[in-house]
Amino acid sequence: MMRIEKIRLVIADGQPALLTGLQAWFEARGRYCIAASAKSPGQLLAQIDDARGDVIIIGDALGDSHEVLRALRERHPHTPVVVLTSEFDPRTLLAMQHAGARGIASTRDELSELGRTCDRVLSGAEGVVSRRIAGFLQATDERVVRQAFDANAVYGRVRTRARPFSAIT
Known part of the structure; x- marks a missing residue:
């Protein structure tokens, strides 16, 4: 069923400036209307x-987004929140999700990417991230996996090697 109201x-x-730009971009799309805008928490x-x-x-220029x-979340638990952030630290991004952000987009993304993030969140999806944010999270996951265990790492003067081990019972 097609949504009739904006x-x-x-x-x-x-x-x-960012607030005004976001308002203008969304209103120019015709599908959206600005119900309210704020400059502080x-x-x-x-x-x-x-x-x-x-x-x-919400943008991260509001202060402590968490x-x-x-x-x-306390006042409006069913209204989805999308965070527009300049952060790229995966721990911070994951903390935003745990604090209640259903979507995260980067300030470096095209605004159409923010629009897609909002659309996906509106469809009921959770944990939605823009492609750029996904790239930050994926690059870190791969780096963490590589750093978690290196079979040929040198620890001090002791060199380790991983060998398969099987127990005979």
Whole structure:
């Protein structure tokens, strides 16, 4: 079934230029309307109850995104939140997901990628990340696997080798 009404967005970011740019881009698409916009966590939390947004987009210029995510989860647990971030540290990105972000996009992504992330989150998907964020997470996973155990690593002056071992019972 095709959605008739526009998707209501709540957008919050501490950078006014980014906030204005996001509003203009989404409104130009025709599928979206801006239900509320905020420049600070306090302003966001004050407006969120009346806004009745379908999706909340928060930028990392708001400050501690983990605290904002927790507050949003407490007040509006069913409204999906997408984080727009400049972070690329996998631990930080995973912490955002654990704090309640259903989607994460990079500030370096094209805005169409942020739009796709929002669409996927609206469809009910969780743990949605943009391609760039997925690349950060995948590159780190591969590096962690390689660093986890190196069969030919030299530890001090002791060289280790991995050999198959089978126990006879």
